[in-house]
Amino acid sequence: MPALNSLRARLVATTGALVLLSLLALVSYNHFAARSSALADLGAQTRSLAHSHAASIGDWVASRRAVVQSFTGAVADADPVPRLAQAEQAGGFDTTYFGFADKHTAFSKPQQLPEGYDPTGRPWYTQAAAGNGVVLTEPYVDASTKKLVITFAAAIREGSSVKAVAAGDVFMDGVSKNIASIRPTASSFGFVVAKDGKVMVHEQVDRVLKPATELSAELTPALLAEAGSQLTEVNVAGRQMLLTTQTIEGTPWTLVVALDKGEALAGVSAMLWQSLLGSAALALVSVLAVGGLLASRLKGLTTLRDAMREVAEGDGDLTRRLKADGNDELAAIGRHFNQFVDKIQHTLSEIRATSDSVRVATEEIATGNQDLSTRTEHTASSLQETASSMSQMTSQVGHSADTARQANQLASSAADAARRGGDVVDQVVGSMDQITQSSRKIAEIIGVIDGIAFQTNILALNAAVEAARAGEQGRGFAVVAAEVRSLAQRSATAAREIKTLIDTSVTHVATGAEQVNRTGTVMHDIVASVRRVADMIGEIASASEEQRDGIAQVNVAVAQLDSMTQQNAALVEESAAAAASLKDQAARLATAVAAFRIGDDRMRSVSATAITHDTTTA
Numbered sequence: 001m002p003a004l005n006s007l008r009a010r011l012v013a014t015t016g017a018l019v020l021l022s023l024l025a026l027v028s029y030n031h032f033a034a035r036s037s038a039l040a041d042l043g044a045q046t047r048s049l050a051h052s053h054a055a056s057i058g059d060w061v062a063s064r065r066a067v068v069q070s071f072t073g074a075v076a077d078a079d080p081v082p083r084l085a086q087a088e089q090a091g092g093f094d095t096t097y098f099g100f101a102d103k104h105t106a107f108s109k110p111q112q113l114p115e116g117y118d119p120t121g122r123p124w125y126t127q128a129a130a131g132n133g134v135v136l137t138e139p140y141v142d143a144s145t146k147k148l149v150i151t152f153a154a155a156i157r158e159g160s161s162v163k164a165v166a167a168g169d170v171f172m173d174g175v176s177k178n179i180a181s182i183r184p185t186a187s188s189f190g191f192v193v194a195k196d197g198k199v200m201v202h203e204q205v206d207r208v209l210k211p212a213t214e215l216s217a218e219l220t221p222a223l224l225a226e227a228g229s230q231l232t233e234v235n236v237a238g239r240q241m242l243l244t245t246q247t248i249e250g251t252p253w254t255l256v257v258a259l260d261k262g263e264a265l266a267g268v269s270a271m272l273w274q275s276l277l278g279s280a281a282l283a284l285v286s287v288l289a290v291g292g293l294l295a296s297r298l299k300g301l302t303t304l305r306d307a308m309r310e311v312a313e314g315d316g317d318l319t320r321r322l323k324a325d326g327n328d329e330l331a332a333i334g335r336h337f338n339q340f341v342d343k344i345q346h347t348l349s350e351i352r353a354t355s356d357s358v359r360v361a362t363e364e365i366a367t368g369n370q371d372l373s374t375r376t377e378h379t380a381s382s383l384q385e386t387a388s389s390m391s392q393m394t395s396q397v398g399h400s401a402d403t404a405r406q407a408n409q410l411a412s413s414a415a416d417a418a419r420r421g422g423d424v425v426d427q428v429v430g431s432m433d434q435i436t437q438s439s440r441k442i443a444e445i446i447g448v449i450d451g452i453a454f455q456t457n458i459l460a461l462n463a464a465v466e467a468a469r470a471g472e473q474g475r476g477f478a479v480v481a482a483e484v485r486s487l488a489q490r491s492a493t494a495a496r497e498i499k500t501l502i503d504t505s506v507t508h509v510a511t512g513a514e515q516v517n518r519t520g521t522v523m524h525d526i527v528a529s530v531r532r533v534a535d536m537i538g539e540i541a542s543a544s545e546e547q548r549d550g551i552a553q554v555n556v557a558v559a560q561l562d563s564m565t566q567q568n569a570a571l572v573e574e575s576a577a578a579a580a581s582l583k584d585q586a587a588r589l590a591t592a593v594a595a596f597r598i599g600d601d602r603m604r605s606v607s608a609t610a611i612t613h614d615t616t617t618a
Contacts, residue, residue, distance in 0.1 A: 016287035023279035042242065042264050046184065046231065050246035050257045053182055053190065057175055058249035064170055065134040065250065067091030068152045072166045074098075075156050084108035093168040094149070099125050100164045119165070128153035128165045136251060139172055139200055139208060148172040148201070148208060175201055179255075185263035187239060192253045197221035200253050212256075216241075224254060233261065355590040362583035369576040376572055379473070380565045386466050386474070387558045393459050394551045400452050404541035407449060412534055414442070421526065439502045446498045449540070453491035456547075460485030473561055480550045487543040494536040501529055 067087050074083035075098055084096040088108040097107040099119030105111075119125050127135045137151040153167040175192075180203045182190030192201035197212045197220065212219040216236040223232070224245055231242040240261040245254050325331060417438075460481045467478035508522060 011290070015290045016283060019286040020279070020283040023283055024276075026279075042184075042231070042259060046242070046244040046257050046259050047246070049182065049184060050190075050244050050255055053178055053257075054246040054248045054255040056178055057192075057253075057255065058251070060174060060178075061136065061248070061250050064091050064093070064152050064168065065154075067093070068096075068134050068154050068166055068168050071096065072154055072156050075164050075166065080106050081108060087168065091168060091170065092174075093170045096166075096168040098164050098166055101162055124151040124153040124167050125165045128155040128167070129162045131155070138194070138198075141205065141208065142171070145171070146205070148176060148205065172201060176203070179203060182257055184257070185260045187260040187263055188241075188258060190255060190257045191215075192248065192255055193224060195221065195225075195252050195254075197224065224256065227256075231259070234258075352590065355586050358586040359583060359590065362579050362586055365579040366576060366583065369572055369579055373569065373572045373576065376565060376569045380562065380569065382470060383473075383558060383562045383565055386470060386477070387555070387562065389463065389466055390551060390555050390558055393463060394548065394555065396455065396459055398548055400456055400544045400547070403448065403452055404537065404544045407445060407537045408534070408541045410442070410445065410537075414533065436506060439505050443499060443502045446495045446502065450492055450495040450499070453488045453495060456488035457485055457492065460488055476557065477554050480554055483550065484547050487540075487547060491540050491543070494533075494540065498533055498536075501533075 067090055070090075071080075071083050071087040074080040074087075077083060080098060084098070084106065085108040087093065088096045093108075095108055095111070097105055097111075099105050099122065101120060103118050103120055105113070105117070105119050120129075124135075124137050127137055132155075134152050134154040137153065139148045139150045141147070142149045148171065149169050150172055151167055151169050153165050155162045156164045156166060179190045179192060179201050182188070189203060191199055191203070191207070191212075193212050194200050199207050199210055199212055199215075202208055207215065212221075212224065216234055218234045219236075223234070224243075226232075227243050227245045231244060234241050234243050236258060242259040242261050242264065244257045244259070246257075247254050463481035464478055464485065467474035467481055470477065505526070
């Protein structure tokens with residue numbers, strides 16, 4: 001099958017088909033031209049044949065008419081028999097005779113007539129009496145001889161009446177032989193018909209006086225009248241016949257020549273078959289010649305095909321090149337193929353270099369992702385520790401806030417008491433003990449506040465250290481821790497000041513008896529101091545609230561940092577997986593490119609299948 005699909009096979013097939021079609025067209029043209037010429041010649045020959053036979057029959061009829069006309073004068077003879085006998089011999093009649101109007105007859109030789117024979121009632125008498133000149137009767141078959149007979153008759157008149165009719169019976173042997181001799185081909189024949197289509201003469205006696213349509217339904221009087229000298233094709237007894245008609249002069253008859261078409265055109269058909277066989281042989285010779293010529297001319301193309309197949313199906317060696325000597329199409333194909341391989345080689349070289357770069361880059365990305373994953377894990381761990389510390393700090397700051405609220409309430413009570421102290425100066429001495437006790441309690445509370453401030457200071461210090469460890473991410477947290485530490489230091493300072501004041505108050509209480517007179521002034525100072533204490537405690541409470549709010553914000557920030565750190569860890573893992581996949585793909589790309597030989601080694605031409613080109617034969 002590959003051989004049948006080759007360019008050579010297709011060219012040979014196309015050339016053979018064109019040659020064969022051309023020969024068939026030529027044979028067809030010649031056949032139709034020969035057939036037309038043959039038909040024209042046959043028409044001319046058939047017309048000539050019909051004309052000659054019709055003229056012969058016409059002459060035969062004319063001579064018999066003349067003989068009949070010649071012996072009409074014997075009707076006045078006392079004994080017409082001698083002249084009738086002479087006319088019989090001169091015209092080749094079987095019998096010549098007169099039929100008189102008085103119903104008697106005269107024959108050239110004795111006849112046995114039936115009793116009461118009346119000549120005036122015979123067809124030949126009535127036709128002649130009704131016509132002018134010599135008339136012909138329809139042929140009839142003689143009962144004794146079985147031969148075809150025709151009567152020539154002429155009326156002899158006296159005035160307007162018929163005196164007698166001269167007649168002669170003649171056998172149509174000559175006419176029948178004449179018609180039977182019409183044989184342009186073995187199956188061709190002739191016959192004579194009357195105007196009504198009845199057969200007058202035929203080589204087959206049983207056809208005589210029968211309609212021509214019995215020979216063929218197509219032989220109607222109308223067709224026979226229109227046929228004329230043109231060849232008319234008619235089917236007669238299953239054979240195609242070409243008809244030519246010719247009127248027989250001096251008679252109401254028409255000569256018909258039926259030419260067998262198949263036999264007449266046998267030579268043309270034989271020539272057609274000979275032409276077809278010759279064309280087939282010539283087409284075969286042409287195909288063989290073209291096949292040999294194309295095999296020689298396409299040898300270079302076959303060599304080029306084999307060379308390209310070796311390059312395409314080899315070991316991927318893109319350094320191989322085709323020889324492209326010459327200026328024809330084959331050399332151009334070789335040059336274009338070499339240019340194509342050059343581009344492929346250059347492209348694969350760039351792909352190889354790119355794949356190496358991608359491989360190195362993916363390895364670096366993978367290493368960086370591994371380091372980033374480790375640092376992310378450490379950051380997540382530190383954030384978890386920070387979140388735990390912030391939870392503890394939140395609890396402690398809440399406790400400090402509660403204590404500060406209580407201290408604020410106490411300070412408010414002290415302020416009220418101080419205001420009432422101005423009203424109960426007179427009871428100061430009696431109430432000194434109670435003031436002493438209250439002062440001690442205040443001292444204890446201040447000690448607690450001082451302790452809380454100290455612990456807050458320690459926690460703030462720890463938070464600052466943790467924020468410093470967190471680096472840039474703990475920067476905001478460090479600011480909040482510093483603020484908390486500052487507030488704790490202020491709380492401690494205020495607590496120490498309150499303690500100092502309480503100690504002073506205790507001393508004054510101890511010496512209160514001596515200083516009652518100055519109580520009013522001292523009470524004024526106490527009221528002012530208590531107000532300051534209340535303000536300080538309020539500030540401590542407010543600072544504690546702010547600390548709690550700040551620590552809550554720090555908790556939210558730490559939670560967000562933890563969430564982002566977890567997301568970063570997931571992204572790092574995805575990036576590591578993508579880098580590993582990219583690395584594998586780069587390795588596969590490098591392996592695929594490595595299958596081709598695209599180095600800068602010496603270019604090898606395809607020596608085994610090198611394209612050799614001869615400009616004189618390609």
